[in-house]
Amino acid sequence: MLVTARFRRMIQETAGGLPRQFWWLWVSTLVNRLGAFVVPFLSLYLTSNRGYSVTYAGVVAALFGLGAAVSSIVAGVLTDRIGRRPTLLAAQLGTALFTAVLGFSDGQVTIAVVAFLVGFFNNATRPAVSAIIADIVPSADRVRAYSLNFWAINLGFGLSSAVAGLIATHGYLTLFLLDAVSTALCAVVIFVRIPETKPDTPATKTDEPAVGLGGVFRDRRFMAVVGLTLLLALVMQQGSTTLPVDMGLQGVTPTEYGLVIGLNGLLIVLLQIPLTRWVENRSRSAMLAAASLFIGWGFGMTALAGSSAWFYAFTVAVWTIGEILYTPTLMSLIAELSPTHARGRYQGVYSLSWSLASFVGPAVGGVLLERAGGGALWGACGVCGTVAAAGYLALGKRTGAAPGVRPGGAVVAVPAPTTAAATAVAPEPAPKPEQAATGA
Known part of the structure; x- marks a missing residue:
């Protein structure tokens, strides 16, 4: 009974107090990731099923x-406009x-164009989702909210990856169609259950200045955070690109890699x-610094793994703890650095750091691994984590310690919603004092 009571209290402290609309958004995220079959198997589909070269799959x-x-x-711009x-x-x-269209596409040019469109629309959900969470969840509860959203992403993606291989045995087209259906179902949930949360009052009629896309890039503190994010994102990219290659060179089997990375x-x-x-x-800046070290040196210790799958598993555990600490804490910081009427633009530029890392990370990591060896690659990851x-x-x-305060004293933490749309989705109770997050 005591264990049950503690478990109930933990669930209440973790999930309690968040607005109903957040949970519908959470359900939408989970369903979307449960059906995310195509992206992990796209390269395998192109090479093994369609007979295209590895180079073309990379393109x-x-x-x-x-x-x-x-x-x-x-x-990001459309989210605000x-x-x-x-x-x-x-x-x-x-x-x-376009996911469904990709399943029926034939010819290298057609597949390439449709894949670009799938990538475009798939990633376009991120600024909007992040902005909605920032709109409807009070500052003190955002770390929890972003953490729960991140948890749903990983839970859904893990389950979908586990069953996607079985579904593919009945034909890859089934993967494409099920992915398309699950995404369409998410759109239905959003249409029925999530109201518009964009503030009605124009920025020019509030204390906040109007912020265009250029203003986001001129925000030096925010762009410093984006730069640090890019640095760590480059490190994280190695987990699915150079890590399996290096493990293979060390004699680790594909089965062992699958078990290690599944951790x-x-x-x-x-x-x-x-x-x-x-x-x-806890202090947000301290948590981000600690997470950066876990991520950087978790990958850095890979240089010592040799052919031991157990040691590789240990390194994965270290950088995974860093990832767990980093993601929700950073998302909460990004939300507080974003002026209310420019949240979409800020979230879009933040998301750009991860997209750029998906470009640059595999290429840079591959060059380092091939020309300088694993020691140089993993050592560079440790240095990146330390710099971050x-x-x-x-x-x-x-x-200083105040959340959301820029140099010069301009406060960007968002007060309680005052517009009709925001009020409709704001939670009624005030956040508990013990839930207040400390600043970066």
Whole structure:
């Protein structure tokens, strides 16, 4: 009975107090990731099922990433201009349509073009989803909200990856169609259950200045955070690109790699919620610095693994803990750095850092591994993590402990919603004092 009571209290402290609309968005995210069959198997589909070369599969993957990079900016602007809801609906319907079309596409040019469009619409959901969470969840609860959303992504993706191989035995077209159907179902959930959360009052009529896309890039503190994010994203990219190659060169089998890398998703599912409860009331800059070191040197220790699958598993566990600490904490910081009327643009530029890393990371990692060896590659990852940690600590010292305060005293943390649309989705109770997040 005591264990049951503690478990119930943990669930209440983790999930309680969040608005109903957040949970519908969470369900939409989970369903979407449960049906995310195509992306992990796209290269395998092109090479083993369609008979295209590995080089062509790499080109298609790059075009998919290019589409994601372009949509980061476009969707961010649209999220602020036309609203979160229409942008998210258009992105999901476009993803569903072109995913299905990709399953029927033939010819190298056609497949490449459609893959670009799938990447474009698939990534266009991110700025809108992040902006909606920032709109409807109070500042003190955002770490929890982003953590729960991240948990849903990994839970759904892990389960879908596990069953996608079985589904593929009945034909790859089934994967494409099921992915399209699940994404369309998410659009239905959004259409029925999520109202528009974009503030009605123009920025020019509030205390906030109007912010265009150029203003986002001129925001030096925010762009410093984006730069540090890019640095760590380049490191994280090695987990699915150079890590399996290096493990293969060391004599580790593909089966062992699958088990080792599968530990990443398993640990996220098991540890995300308890670690988030531990992180909530701690210094954000300290958490980001610690997470950067875990990520950087988790990959860095790979240089010592040799042919031991167990040691590789240990390194994966280390950088996974860093990932668990990093993602929700950073997303909460990005939300507070974003002026209310420019949240979409800010989230889009932030998302661009991950899209650029998907371009640059595999290429840079491959060159380092081939020309300088694994020691140089993994050592560079450790250096990147150390630089990022120092950067986050420096940003925290420059701006003090108050969350969302820029140099010069301009407060960008968002007060309680005052517009009709925002009020409709804001939670009624005030956040508990013990849930207040400390600043970066």
